[in-house]
Amino acid sequence: MKFSIISKGDQKSNTLAAKIRTYLEEFDLQYEDQTPEIVITVGGDGTLLHAFHHYAHRVNETAFVGVHTGHLGFFADWTPEEVEKLVIHIAKTPFQIVEYPLLEVTVRYLDDMDEKRYLAVNECTVKSVEGSLVMDVDIKGDRFETFRGDGLCMSTPSGSTAYNKALGGAIIHPSLPSIQIAEMASINNRVFRTIGSPLVLPQHHTCLLKPINNVDFHITIDHLFLLQKKVKSIQCRVAEEKIRFARFRPFPFWKRVKDSFIGERE
Numbered sequence: 189m190k191f192s193i194i195s196k197g198d199q200k201s202n203t204l205a206a207k208i209r210t211y212l213e214e215f216d217l218q219y220e221d222q223t224p225e226i227v228i229t230v231g232g233d234g235t236l237l238h239a240f241h242h243y244a245h246r247v248n249e250t251a252f253v254g255v256h257t258g259h260l261g262f263f264a265d266w267t268p269e270e271v272e273k274l275v276i277h278i279a280k281t282p283f284q285i286v287e288y289p290l291l292e293v294t295v296r297y298l299d300d301m302d303e304k305r306y307l308a309v310n311e312c313t314v315k316s317v318e319g320s321l322v323m324d325v326d327i328k329g330d331r332f333e334t335f336r337g338d339g340l341c342m343s344t345p346s347g348s349t350a351y352n353k354a355l356g357g358a359i360i361h362p363s364l365p366s367i368q369i370a371e372m373a374s375i376n377n378r379v380f381r382t383i384g385s386p387l388v389l390p391q392h393h394t395c396l397l398k399p400i401n402n403v404d405f406h407i408t409i410d411h412l413f414l415l416q417k418k419v420k421s422i423q424c425r426v427a428e429e430k431i432r433f434a435r436f437r438p439f440p441f442w443k444r445v446k447d448s449f450i451g452e453r454e
């Protein structure tokens with residue numbers, strides 16, 4: 189089996205990554221960073237995001253497993269002390285694949301520029317470069333509202349514990365193929381009105397954001413930051429592709445939520 193390792197880049201992660209590589213090669217696994225079947229990330233959840241985008245063109249052929257060198261993560265659950273165990277699992281046991289939904293974002297332009305398609309593991313955010321974001325929001329082909337405010341965040345279920353949570357969005361179990369739209373400081377008064385609550389859309393519902401004015405936008409796709417001009421629309425929906433995780437032991441989502449945000453009672 190071909191494997192690759194993506195490290196966060198700090199000394200601790202690099203040392204651990206080198207150790208994992210040596211161990212796996214001792215088991216006759218082949219280090220190959222172009223077409224790996226399994227990608228081991230060493231760092232944190234952010235490292236997984238970087239690794240996913242590095243291999244996004246091979247989403248159906250690549251499985252990820254994460255080792256955390258900082259705090260316990262949502263995507264990185266193996267500790268540095270457990271890497272020998274993890275290596276033996278990777279080398280010796282056929283792994284189970286767990287798939288989580290991704291967000292598909294299609295940006296279309298007012299000029300002749302070709303549309304661009306992105307996949308997000310966590311979310312896409314849209315903000316105006318200057319002033320409030322003003323956009324019509326269509327859901328499943330119908331005008332839903334005109335949003336005015338700081339921005340909008342469209343997240344996946346696994347991204348619901350990230351930026352979305354900071355915006356007061358709900359935590360969604362990743363077995364539900366859905367996307368969530370959360371507002372960033374919407375303007376609500378007698379003139380302007382938005383729903384004010386996060387919305388959860390099922391797989392077959394598309395959200396289309398249409399700018400009212402031809403202004404520039406900041407769009408993020410996970411950690412990636414894009415400056416976008418002449419935007420006609422931004423379409424968000426559940427992607428057909430899924431991110432694949434290699435699972436060697438149970439990793440219950442609600443336990444991760446509890447461990448990350450609540451912890452043990454004294």
Ligand code: NAP
Binds near residue numbers: 233235354411
């Ligand atoms: P960063 O700003 O360096 O780190 C963002 C933090 O979010 C890190 O602690 C990261 O965990 C954590 N994180 C990432 N994915 C998560 C998930 N699915 N559930 C819970 N926590 C998660 O940026 P980055 O490392 O490049 O990550 C980009 C992400 O930052 C974006 O996708 C967005 O979700 C998040 N973000 C959050 C806010 C906010 O909460 N106000 C604002 C902007 C961006 P690790 O330490 O394990 O890497």
